[in-house]
Amino acid sequence: MSEQKNPRGNPFGISLIPQLFNTCGLSTILMLTGKSPHLSQTNRFFLSRVLELIQPILIDKIKNMDREISLQYALQYLLLKIENRSTINYEFIYHFLHNKFGHVLDDQVAIHTYLMTMKMDHLNKTQNYSTYDSYRLYMEKKGIITTNLLRNEMFTMKSDLELKFLMEIFGYQFIPNESGDGTGALFIANKKRKNDFEKIQLLLTEISSNSNYRILYGVHNHWVAVTGMSEEKGSGQVFIHYNDPMIPEAKTIPLDEIDGTHRFYIFKESETDVVKLWEMMEQVIVQEIQIEKNLQNRTAVEKVLASREEVNIDLVKELNLSRKISMLQADRESKSHLSINLHPTKTLQSTRHSGKEKDWDTDVDFEFEDQN
Structure with a gap:
């Protein structure tokens, strides 16, 4: 893939936020939700509040990180609560997301439960008992989160469903397309079919120029944030501009180099007021963090x-x-x-x-x- 740095193609000033190991999905969510003219102030206020509340279970080096990077831990904390069906105090989030995703949410929760059980089995066999205990607390004691668990799960690759859940609580509704692969993402199934290629180009160009939309871009096993589109004068060649959290830097790729492995997930600002949702989350975290804090010193x-x-x-x-x-x-x-x-x-x-x-x-x- 031929890529080049390009300062253009970011009409809405989407920030470039570096990732940690395997946290490209979390950093991309922060980039996509940080510059909304209507939602960014609310989102950042409440997410910063979550980060402040969970300080007791963060290790010192995390506390000294750049704030935009450390916010990824707050996202991971929320994601762990979302995906554990036994977190009784978070039933309101389950119902909120279930109304949006239906049985897809239940399927993801089942997958998450299976993966966590497999990790527990591995930790037990390798005698990593302190981390094993963190997972067991989470699985058997209503989603209790401790330092080892939070740190371990931070560095797992996030699925498109997990990122869709996070976008939803930030006030962005996923707009599915009939893609045929079950993801609802836009992608080019066959580059030889000119009509398909032109359709993708038209949709991406139109969407990327609307401040109410955001595009999550999945390229191979990596997540990045689309910042805009541009067309080269003379040649008419179309470029996709995006922020890559791994380097981190702004990049550009010609549209005609996109193949069937590239996925574009479209989100639109929802009419749902998520302020009440965040207020309820804050109230629950205030209560549960005291339990989680106490468990740090006596596992x-x-x-x-x-x-x-x-x-x-x-x-x-x-x-x-x-x-x-x-x-x-x-x-x-x-x-x-x-x-x-x-x-x-x-x-x-x-x-x-x-x-x-x-x-x-x-x-x-x-x-x-x-x-x-």
Whole structure:
């Protein structure tokens, strides 16, 4: 793909926001929703409020990041709440999105649940117990989010559905097209069919010049934000301009180089007032973050291992005492040519996870009361 830097093609001043590892989808959402003449002030105010509220579960280096980059953590926090069906306090978001997406939302929640379960299984097998515990808290305790979980999930590639959900709560409605691939995205199925190519060109040119629309651009395994279109005088060649969060820089690609692997997702400002939605989210986060904050300093795994360690210290003392007694007995019995026979009353228990789910269930004690 031949690309060149081009300062033109951004009539609405869409910001260029760098991504972190694999967070191109989240940074693209921030770019697309940050310069709306009607929504940007509301969106940024509430998203910044979310970031402020979740500070207790962010590590220090995140707190010192550029604000536009750190806001990606706030987006990830919200996405985790959206995709967990057991987050009872967020039922209002589920109903809001279900009214927009129907069974597609339920399908995504099921996929998310499966993927999280697979990750838990892997973490357990590799004995990464602190992270395993973070996932288990999230899956079994009504969507509780802790630092390890938030950091891990930040670096997973986001699907088009997940980004559609986020755009919706920012006040942008997805406009599906009959694409035939189930995504609802615009794409060129066959470049040899001139009518299809001209249709795509006309739609993209018209949409990109309207401030009420936004275009999410999926190119291979990467997300970028379309900033505009332009036509070269003389040759009539059409260019797509977009912000690439990976470099990060503004880029340009000739439209005739687009193939069937490129997808364009069209969003339009919704008539739905999302202010009430954000206000409700803020109220819930204020309550739940206290629980999540307390869990940072005393995770269940740390408590279990500490408890086991205390038991093991006692067992070691008892074992040593038993050995001394046995040695004294052996010394006396050796004079009578009797064999030495050590029989410790107890054996040292391993502080490591046994790998049995039954052991885990009986040992882990999840605490959700605010004891501060």
